[in-house]
Amino acid sequence: MNDDILVLSDVCKSYDGVSVLKHLFLKVKEGEFLTLLGASGCGKTTTLRIIAGLDSPDSGNVVLEGNDVCDLEPNQRDVNTVFQSYALFPHMDVEKNIGYPLKLKRVPRLEIAERVNEILKLVQLEGFNHRRVPNLSGGQKQRVALARALVSKPRILLLDEPLGALDLKLRRMMQIELKRLQKLLGLTFIYITHDQEEALNMSDRIAVMNNGVIEQIDASDVIYNKPRTSYVASFVGNANIIKGLVASVENDAAVVKFCEQTFLFSKPGLKAGEELHFALRTEHVILNAPDSKFHATVVEKSFRGSMLRIVLKTQCNQEIVSTNFGVDSKLKEGDKVLFSWKDENIVLVDHE
Numbered sequence: 001m002n003d004d005i006l007v008l009s010d011v012c013k014s015y016d017g018v019s020v021l022k023h024l025f026l027k028v029k030e031g032e033f034l035t036l037l038g039a040s041g042c043g044k045t046t047t048l049r050i051i052a053g054l055d056s057p058d059s060g061n062v063v064l065e066g067n068d069v070c071d072l073e074p075n076q077r078d079v080n081t082v083f084q085s086y087a088l089f090p091h092m093d094v095e096k097n098i099g100y101p102l103k104l105k106r107v108p109r110l111e112i113a114e115r116v117n118e119i120l121k122l123v124q125l126e127g128f129n130h131r132r133v134p135n136l137s138g139g140q141k142q143r144v145a146l147a148r149a150l151v152s153k154p155r156i157l158l159l160d161e162p163l164g165a166l167d168l169k170l171r172r173m174m175q176i177e178l179k180r181l182q183k184l185l186g187l188t189f190i191y192i193t194h195d196q197e198e199a200l201n202m203s204d205r206i207a208v209m210n211n212g213v214i215e216q217i218d219a220s221d222v223i224y225n226k227p228r229t230s231y232v233a234s235f236v237g238n239a240n241i242i243k244g245l246v247a248s249v250e251n252d253a254a255v256v257k258f259c260e261q262t263f264l265f266s267k268p269g270l271k272a273g274e275e276l277h278f279a280l281r282t283e284h285v286i287l288n289a290p291d292s293k294f295h296a297t298v299v300e301k302s303f304r305g306s307m308l309r310i311v312l313k314t315q316c317n318q319e320i321v322s323t324n325f326g327v328d329s330k331l332k333e334g335d336k337v338l339f340s341w342k343d344e345n346i347v348l349v350d351h352e
């Protein structure tokens, strides 16, 4: 059965001759929490605006629940958006703000009042009906914006960095809140964030965008543990990119040369002379184990919160970062070390 609620296929968009979305494909499953993650300017908001109908694609299709919606106005699509800036009406009280979309749809007054109260309960703002918007805290404003987006019962909620303006503590609280609401209502969320930790915590799947395309879309743990490209590996979490050269191949294993040493990597189809890129998470760098064989020098040592970060420079002048939680090390700047990794922790990636 096809459980995709939304399908974008081959979507292209340019502004002033500059291509912003480049043949973008995206399938969103009904009821999932999908996050678009990517660097500033990679096209996340543009993608969301095209889904919402606030912008139209130059080419390609947007199919919502089996119907092409490209020619439909935003209010004809079963989709609502929450922005970072809240976009509340300052001259209206909370109740009027939330009820506004229903008023536009000419829902009877009594029903509006009922639905507003229901949704206020849901976002834990019971009794806030007549509070004025300027007198609300940031978190409360965000809840009102959320309530207003939810009150017309959209099939998909689009959220563009909705927690971006909140301080860290409130943000963590609202993350849990959003996730609770999404589960409770069984809604499909398409969520934009810069914050990779937020993405990893909240999402069922993450779509990593780079330069107008989606490089990888997978469950959070797969994105983290099995990145497909060097960009994904470096953007989500912290990874070293190891560049190796296949020296020889025997059966399905390659002998890979890296920094005057070699290591074995098993994969069918590799060829001698081929250049390979691997992602190695900083927490998977092992220092001075009995079988460590890559030579390096410590060039920097620092603590970031509870995390010890050691930067090495290899013989071939590459920086390798190693991180560890909660443990200090006798190593100091200038020390010679040997480093290594476990076979299962090195991931072959595509590299541009």
Ligand SMILES: Nc1ncnc2c1ncn2[C@@H]1O[C@H](COP(=O)(O)OP(=O)(O)OP(=O)(O)O)[C@@H](O)[C@H]1O
Pocket (backbone or CB within 6 Å): 015, 016, 020, 038, 039, 040, 041, 042, 043, 044, 045, 046, 047, 194
């Ligand atoms: N209306 C517009 N006119 C011209 N250029 C635009 C317009 N909207 C977006 N762009 C450009 O398109 C590119 C993608 O913008 P978009 O807002 O989608 O990025 P983003 O991934 O949401 O970035 P951020 O994380 O900073 O919000 C940017 O280079 C931006 O300057």
Ligand SMILES: [Mg+2]
Pocket (backbone or CB within 6 Å): 044, 045, 046
């Ligand atoms: Mg944006």
